[in-house]
Amino acid sequence: MTHDPQLYPADRIVRAQKAAADAGLDALLVSPGPDLRYLTGYEAQPLERLTCLVAPAYSAPFLVVPLLERPAAEVSPAGALELEIIGWQETDDPYALVASRLPSGIRRIGLDNHMWAEKVLAFRDAFPGAEQALAGDALAGLRIRKSEAEVRALNEAATAIDAVHLSMGQWLRAGRTEREVGKDIADAIIGAGHATVDFVIVASGPNGASPHAEVSDRVIQPGDPVVVDIGGTMPSGYCSDSTRNYCVGEPPEEYLRAYGVLLAAQTAQTQSVVPGMTAEQLDAIGRDLIAGEGYGDYFIHRTGHGIGLDTHEEPYIVAGSQRVLEPGMAFSVEPGIYLPGKYGARIEDIVVCTETGGERLNVTSRELRILA
Numbered sequence: 001m002t003h004d005p006q007l008y009p010a011d012r013i014v015r016a017q018k019a020a021a022d023a024g025l026d027a028l029l030v031s032p033g034p035d036l037r038y039l040t041g042y043e044a045q046p047l048e049r050l051t052c053l054v055a056p057a058y059s060a061p062f063l064v065v066p067l068l069e070r071p072a073a074e075v076s077p078a079g080a081l082e083l084e085i086i087g088w089q090e091t092d093d094p095y096a097l098v099a100s101r102l103p104s105g106i107r108r109i110g111l112d113n114h115m116w117a118e119k120v121l122a123f124r125d126a127f128p129g130a131e132q133a134l135a136g137d138a139l140a141g142l143r144i145r146k147s148e149a150e151v152r153a154l155n156e157a158a159t160a161i162d163a164v165h166l167s168m169g170q171w172l173r174a175g176r177t178e179r180e181v182g183k184d185i186a187d188a189i190i191g192a193g194h195a196t197v198d199f200v201i202v203a204s205g206p207n208g209a210s211p212h213a214e215v216s217d218r219v220i221q222p223g224d225p226v227v228v229d230i231g232g233t234m235p236s237g238y239c240s241d242s243t244r245n246y247c248v249g250e251p252p253e254e255y256l257r258a259y260g261v262l263l264a265a266q267t268a269q270t271q272s273v274v275p276g277m278t279a280e281q282l283d284a285i286g287r288d289l290i291a292g293e294g295y296g297d298y299f300i301h302r303t304g305h306g307i308g309l310d311t312h313e314e315p316y317i318v319a320g321s322q323r324v325l326e327p328g329m330a331f332s333v334e335p336g337i338y339l340p341g342k343y344g345a346r347i348e349d350i351v352v353c354t355e356t357g358g359e360r361l362n363v364t365s366r367e368l369r370i371l372a
């Protein structure tokens with residue numbers, strides 16, 4: 001697979017080693033997942049056998065892989081890095097191998113936040129004197145600000161998911177079940193260029209009042225408002241996530257009023273993004289507007305989440321967060337109003353904070369779309 005050469009630059013491990021030193025970590029241990037891909041470009045399979053990038057704060061990094069995975073690692077972008085790739089045999093203890101290769105006197109080790117517990121415990125035994133900590137504390141600071149190439153990759157992902165929303169009228173109709181519609185949408189997510197489908201929410205009528213309803217066997221009824229929240233991962237590794245709202249037939253009056261409030265709130269929020277504001281200030285812009293119209297008790301989640309190689313990552317746009325927004329940060333703005341037993345609505349765009357403001361990557365109309 002070809003990659004934008006700027007997407008996974010060669011200096012990331014060095015930057016991670018510096019971040020580890022700054023965080024008081026003697027080494028980072030990174031197993032397969034978005035952190036490993038971010039640092040090396042290697043999309044390794046998460047397996048019971050240990051694959052692990054070892055990045056000591058002050059000595060050369062290396063990648064430990066099962067011998068049978070070494071050819072795949074070598075042809076991945078990791079093979080082009082200045083990184084020793086060490087294969088271990090089925091009869092070796094890979095944890096002891098990692099310990100033997102690290103300088104003595106390791107006191108604090110950062111493990112990637114999603115490492116499997118069985119590996120965490122095996123590393124605890126391999127480094128009995130060392131404290132275990134989260135590598136995320138060091139890595140999030142790197143991943144949170146996207147490079148130009150990363151923004152391009154997020155833009156491609158947004159364009160792909162926008163294309164699926166634009167075609168919704170082909171699949172979303174009264175008389176079909178959410179599950180039937182969801183399957184067509186999943187096929188379209190792949191058809192639009194994603195490598196994987198990460199989630200498909202088709203929440204009709206009262207199901208829309210649950211923010212994370214997925215799909216059910218409920219038959220969509222005439223006049224139902226429907227929340228459609230969909231996303232996938234592109235071959236680049238970067239994720240999409242966008243929510244739009246549809247109504248099959250005439251929408252209820254009360255719903256239209258709530259939708260108008262929500263649209264005003266989400267629009268105000270996306271227009272207000274500016275470097276220097278805090279995450280909680282951005283959250284409050286939508287929350288105060290919704291509360292002022294009497295729907296405060298029905299906006300039951302944070303405004304949004306960062307997005308990149310993970311669908312949910314830093315920064316979280318949530319009350320109480322003093323996180324200052326900076327150019328390069330990418331996150332969702334997705335306020336919602338949920339009326340239990342009736343329906344719900346959520347409008348979601350991915351927004352990138354630029355030097356001067358916020359740029360929406362999802363650009364389909366945010367108006368309620370009435371489908372026949």
Ligand code: ZN
Binds near residue numbers: 229230231242243
């Ligand atoms: Zn979403």
Ligand code: ZN
Binds near residue numbers: 241305332334348
């Ligand atoms: Zn989201």
